[in-house]
Amino acid sequence: DQQVKQNSPSLSVQEGRISILNCDYTNSMFDYFLWYKKYPAEGPTFLISISSIKDKNEDGRFTVFLNKSAKHLSLHIVPSQPGDSAVYFCAAEKGAQKLVFGQGTRLTINP
């Protein structure tokens, strides 16, 4: 039962353009949604989160949008930079400290 889904295993974007990573979920009881970035041979690194009562949260180049009616969230990165190339995981939190991760999307930023 995949409660958090990232349907695009990979995404390729040109440097300077916008990267949009998508995530769908099935459980309407999730309280928070988070995005993590993972480089090879490193643990995931937190990027940004959003409460289920908000529809947008912005932090520098990163913006997360939440559409509760569609059970969909997206991460926008603008402008995209070569250092953004990594695997991005969407995660949802149900109750304290319980994170459920999506399968990840490998983002490649091309010069």
Place this chain on the structure above:
Amino acid sequence: DTEVTQTPKHLVMGMTNKKSLKCEQHMGHRAMYWYKQKAKKPPELMFVYSYEKLSINESVPSRFSPECPNSSLLNLHLHALQPEDSALYLCASSPLGQGGTEAFFGQGTRLTVV
């Protein structure tokens, strides 16, 4: 210091061996976690410790035995593992209380069971 340190980085063990994975953080976080990540899969939660007490066990087989000796250390004792237990084991820590809080992950221990 915003690091979570895991040792060893790599471990190869036989199915009859006993080994331990170690995790350490000095950020004062009172929640610590073990996750398991198989190749091309997302991290899956195994255990959560809150204030050094086991608060969540995601139905993990008893051949995995967690231990939290103090607020900075988290161990995962391994015994009689199977080859399918080969994976990246990630430790994480976070403050307790508010939801949506950033969890800090270690680099992981790459475990191979032969």
